[in-house]
Amino acid sequence: MTAAILTERDNGVLIIRLNRAEKKNALTADMYTVMADAIEQAESNRGIKVLLYTGTDGVFTAGNDIHDFLENTPSGPDSPVNRFIVNMVRTDVPIVAAVDGVAVGIGTTMLLHFDRVFATDRARFSLPFINLGLVPEAGSSMLLVEACGYHKAAELLMLGKPFTAQEALEYGIVSELCEPEQLMDKALAAARQLAAKPQDALRATKRLLRRSREPLAERVLAEGELFSGCLESAAAKEAFNAFFEKRAPNFKPFD
Ligand code: COA
Numbered sequence: 001m002t003a004a005i006l007t008e009r010d011n012g013v014l015i016i017r018l019n020r021a022e023k024k025n026a027l028t029a030d031m032y033t034v035m036a037d038a039i040e041q042a043e044s045n046r047g048i049k050v051l052l053y054t055g056t057d058g059v060f061t062a063g064n065d066i067h068d069f070l071e072n073t074p075s076g077p078d079s080p081v082n083r084f085i086v087n088m089v090r091t092d093v094p095i096v097a098a099v100d101g102v103a104v105g106i107g108t109t110m111l112l113h114f115d116r117v118f119a120t121d122r123a124r125f126s127l128p129f130i131n132l133g134l135v136p137e138a139g140s141s142m143l144l145v146e147a148c149g150y151h152k153a154a155e156l157l158m159l160g161k162p163f164t165a166q167e168a169l170e171y172g173i174v175s176e177l178c179e180p181e182q183l184m185d186k187a188l189a190a191a192r193q194l195a196a197k198p199q200d201a202l203r204a205t206k207r208l209l210r211r212s213r214e215p216l217a218e219r220v221l222a223e224g225e226l227f228s229g230c231l232e233s234a235a236a237k238e239a240f241n242a243f244f245e246k247r248a249p250n251f252k253p254f255d
Contacts (some may be wrong), residue, residue, distance in 0.1 A: 032083065086217070101123060120165065205213070
């Protein structure tokens, strides 16, 4: 069986490649563990100066694995997904992303924590939480307002409609667009450029840039509590089952 995540070193850059294309790189608990560990590894190993998260050709990630939502419900600060989120919030290690194709749920919200985000013009983003009977996670209820203003954030989070790469650029979720064949070269060049900077000053710069985000950790916890509650709701279970049964969910009985 192929590993669902591949890691590779390019000098000071650690590349973390989501590699479960047959399930659109949907993220399982084991995958979150590798993603969370990578951040801790970079924090304790000065040889890893920058992290680069990417997916496969035409797929970044379809977000949390919905089987796991149904059967392996994540909860508590030590759950793999929450470890990954908390590590993203806390870390001063620079992070770059290369996004091609679908970036759903946490596939979009993780980008709000990263420092440089490259996306192809065929990348497609969405925050479908509301359509699954869920609430925003990973601090996105705060970071999205910061990125694109209250009204756009409300539209994206209250309607859950997918949006294009060009829109993601306008909303401040993506730093730069490129053609699919340029994606890894561009992202890797950006990561190498960061890796060549003086490490302590670079990390201190990231900490300073994030000073105004100090209430974020509290927001992540508040979201996490609501999210876990929603995962147990009849509306969410209906949405997850509807996904696998390839039909539209019916929320009427739960209103
Ligand atoms: N969890 C579990 N399995 C998933 C998944 C997810 N989040 N996303 C996709 N898959 C699986 C599908 O069930 C399908 O498996 P199968 O081949 O065994 O039937 C396979 O991946 C391919 O997905 P499919 O839906 O056929 O691909 P698509 O190109 O038509 O659509 C998406 C791609 C991403 C738009 C669609 O799969 C989707 O909406 N996924 C759910 C996204 C989501 O709601 N994530 C949770 C966010 S909180």
